[in-house]
Amino acid sequence: MTIYNFGAGPAVLPRDVLLQAQAELLDFRGHGVSIMEMSHRGPLFEALFEEIESDFRSLMAIPANYQVLFMQGGATAQFAMVPINLLRGKRQADYIVTGEWGQKAVSEASRFCDVHLAANTAVHGFVNVPDELEVDMASAYLHYTSNETIRGIEFKSIPDPQGLPLVCDMSSNILSRPVDISRFGLVYAGAQKNIGPSGLTLVIVRDDLLGEVLPQQSRLFDYRQVASQHSMLNTPPTFSIYMAGLVFKWLIRQGGLVAMQGINERKASKLYGCIDASSLYVCRVHPGARSCMNVAFYLQEESLYPLFFSQAAKEGFLQLKGHKLAGGVRASIYNAMPEAGVDALIAFMSEFERING
Numbered sequence: 001m002t003i004y005n006f007g008a009g010p011a012v013l014p015r016d017v018l019l020q021a022q023a024e025l026l027d028f029r030g031h032g033v034s035i036m037e038m039s040h041r042g043p044l045f046e047a048l049f050e051e052i053e054s055d056f057r058s059l060m061a062i063p064a065n066y067q068v069l070f071m072q073g074g075a076t077a078q079f080a081m082v083p084i085n086l087l088r089g090k091r092q093a094d095y096i097v098t099g100e101w102g103q104k105a106v107s108e109a110s111r112f113c114d115v116h117l118a119a120n121t122a123v124h125g126f127v128n129v130p131d132e133l134e135v136d137m138a139s140a141y142l143h144y145t146s147n148e149t150i151r152g153i154e155f156k157s158i159p160d161p162q163g164l165p166l167v168c169d170m171s172s173n174i175l176s177r178p179v180d181i182s183r184f185g186l187v188y189a190g191a192q193k194n195i196g197p198s199g200l201t202l203v204i205v206r207d208d209l210l211g212e213v214l215p216q217q218s219r220l221f222d223y224r225q226v227a228s229q230h231s232m233l234n235t236p237p238t239f240s241i242y243m244a245g246l247v248f249k250w251l252i253r254q255g256g257l258v259a260m261q262g263i264n265e266r267k268a269s270k271l272y273g274c275i276d277a278s279s280l281y282v283c284r285v286h287p288g289a290r291s292c293m294n295v296a297f298y299l300q301e302e303s304l305y306p307l308f309f310s311q312a313a314k315e316g317f318l319q320l321k322g323h324k325l326a327g328g329v330r331a332s333i334y335n336a337m338p339e340a341g342v343d344a345l346i347a348f349m350s351e352f353e354r355i356n357g
């Protein structure tokens with residue numbers, strides 16, 4: 001039986017990547033030891049690290065005036081590091097809230113500054129992205145979450161920060177389609193969805209925003225210090241970085257982010273199509289904001305959930321349960337979820353509805 005893992009994160013990795021890691025695990029490319037056992041300061045890891053950063057830069061088309069930082073602490077640590085580094089003498093930041101992760105970012109930022117909400121879609125139950133923003137120009141930056149993982153809400157275009165530096169939590173849709181990095185002041189993403197295993201957080205930050213950090217912070221939280229030491233102020237998560245490197249090579253082999261966008265949109269539109277055509281399943285997210293990465297939906301008949309999840313698991317469809325804050329079903333169909341997995345899920349859902357609907 002083929003297993004398909006629809007977990008939201010840590011999430012499915014490309015099978016080819018796992019096979020390569022397995023093949024190289026005991027003896028990394030003829031060096032006699034595992035990559036996990038090598039010094040991060042040795043010439044071998046340094047060369048590998050340079051290649052990994054260069055692959056990431058070329059996949060994302062990152063302009064030369066942006067630093068790429070390989071950090072730890074997950075996206076959650078960035079909820080604090082963003083205000084710590086980007087307030088630059090100002091006392092307020094603007095946030096767009098379209099779901100629970102945006103709310104968490106606000107709550108952490110509130111420990112460092114005043115937060116002004118440019119938009120908050122909570123009143124409508126988090127089913128859409130905002131039509132309009134009220135940006136306060138006194139703010140140091142505007143922050144948003146490009147894809148809200150819990151309820152599957154995705155911005156299809158980049159919001160207009162009206163002159164403020166734009167900051168994006170791209171944790172759950174980075175690398176799923178091309179983005180124009182020059183529109184952003186800073187982008188961050190935890191690795192465990194589209195990049196690799198957890199333990200690594202990528203930050204892309206424009207040079208001119210670096211340099212003014214809140215006083216008395218650890219050097220590890222100071223982007224400028226991290227950049228000046230090429231993310232090696234202390235021991236980086238070497239194995240997660242190596243795995244991310246394998247994922248980047250895999251993405252390049254797939255044809256890069258333009259190709260991934262085509263595949264991702266096709267997978268998502270098939271699955272939403274199945275939901276919309278059925279009378280058992282319903283998606284509450286506005287069609288213009290439906291995530292290509294996390295497809296969240298509900299069963300019209302509450303009592304069928306236990307049967308749905310148990311039959312799904314029996315047939316190899318794992319981790320379909322919605323987040324506890326949202327309930328329902330969530331199929332995360334990141335880059336590494338093969339189209340065959342989506343097709344198989346649709347076949348299962350249709351058959352389940354035929355029998356039980």
Ligand SMILES: Cc1ncc(COP(=O)(O)O)c(C=O)c1O
Nearest residue numbers: 074075076101149169171172190
């Ligand atoms: C959009 C988004 N932001 C932030 C986080 C928190 O990430 P981490 O657990 O890496 O801190 C998540 C985790 O799922 C997420 O999906």
